[in-house]
Amino acid sequence: MFELICVTNRHLSSDFLGDLSHIVSEKKPNAVILREKDLDECEYEHLVLEVLKITKNSSTRLILHTHLDVALSLGIKNLHLSFGEFLKFNETKTKRDLVKNENLTIGVSVHSLDEAILAQNLGASYVIAGHIFKTKSHEGAPPRGLEFLKEICANLNIKTYAIGGINFKNLSLIKDVGASGACMMREFLEFEPQTAGS
Numbered sequence: 163m164f165e166l167i168c169v170t171n172r173h174l175s176s177d178f179l180g181d182l183s184h185i186v187s188e189k190k191p192n193a194v195i196l197r198e199k200d201l202d203e204c205e206y207e208h209l210v211l212e213v214l215k216i217t218k219n220s221s222t223r224l225i226l227h228t229h230l231d232v233a234l235s236l237g238i239k240n241l242h243l244s245f246g247e248f249l250k251f252n253e254t255k256t257k258r259d260l261v262k263n264e265n266l267t268i269g270v271s272v273h274s275l276d277e278a279i280l281a282q283n284l285g286a287s288y289v290i291a292g293h294i295f296k297t298k299s300h301e302g303a304p305p306r307g308l309e310f311l312k313e314i315c316a317n318l319n320i321k322t323y324a325i326g327g328i329n330f331k332n333l334s335l336i337k338d339v340g341a342s343g344a345c346m347m348r349e350f351l352e353f354e355p356q357t358a359g360s
Contacts, residue, residue, distance in 0.1 A: 165192035165343030167225075167323060168350045172198060172209075175351075183216045185350060192343065195225045195242050195269075207232045225269065230257065234264065242269040242290070245277050252284050261285070271325075273306070278314045278322070286320060290345055293326020294336070299347065300326065308339050315340035 168191040172178035185191065196213055198206060206229050214236070217224045225240040226233045230251075233241050243251060248270045251257050261268060270281040272289045281289050291314050295305050305326060315322045321342035328336060329349045336344045 163192075164337050164341075165323070166350075167191060167193045167195060167343055167345040169195045169325065169345045169347045170197050171347050174348050179212055179216065181351065182213065186216050186220050186222045189350070190220070191222055191350070193223045193225050193240070195227055195345070197227045199228065203229055203232060207235070210236060210238070225267075230260070233266070234260070239265060240267045240269075242271070244271050245273070245281065248281060248284070248286065258285075269323075272314070275310075275313055275317060278318055282318050282320050288321035288323060288342070289314070289318065290323045290325050291341075292324060292345075294324045295327030295332060297327035308335055311336070311341060312339035 168185055170178075170182065175181045182194070186194065194213070194217060196210060198209060201209060210224075210226065210232055213224060223240060224238060225242050226238055227242045228244075228247060230241060233239070248268070260266070267287040268285070269288045269290060270286040272278040272281055272291050278289050278291060291306075291311055293300050293303070293305055294307060294311055297305070311322070311324050322340075323343045323345055324336045324341045325345040328344045328346050333344055
């Protein structure tokens with residue numbers, strides 16, 4: 163099944179929790195990655211508790227970003243990391259053992275085929291590859307394009323999700339090159355659920 167993932171950025175919304183509640187209830191993404199990288203651990207945990215009220219009775223799984231301790235303390239089994247964070251994570255045997263013992267799903271952001279292969283070899287559950295198309299989040303940086311995404315999909319045995327400038331008009335292109343799903347940030351606010359496909 164092709165999955166849609168909402169990646170949050172509360173600075174894009176004047177009513178973040180209200181908008182997220184609408185997205186989860188009406189647009190029904192397969193997952194929400196609570197990115198919010200500017201928050202410290204305490205602030206992030208407080209926000210997670212609010213978001214859990216939105217996702218707990220839905221089919222949308224909540225994926226935390228960066229904060230392993232918050233995930234463990236709240237019993238959340240999904241964690242996403244930047245590539246650099248993932249490498250540091252793997253340097254610590256205690257953290258590697260935690261992943262195994264707690265049966266955590268760990269996703270990693272990658273920006274090259276080499277990073278994607280290394281992430282897979284080090285035990286990542288999935289990768290998010292980007293950015294694929296031009297996006298306001300990376301103004302001035304050239305997009306890596308569909309061939310980049312296709313190459314990663316062809317060389318990995320774990321799921322590959324695409325991110326960066328994805329919308330209704332180009333979503334089918336992401337599916338056609340073999341991606342397992344697409345991640346959207348500002349685009350998701352305008353995305354219609356019936357276009358998700360299966």
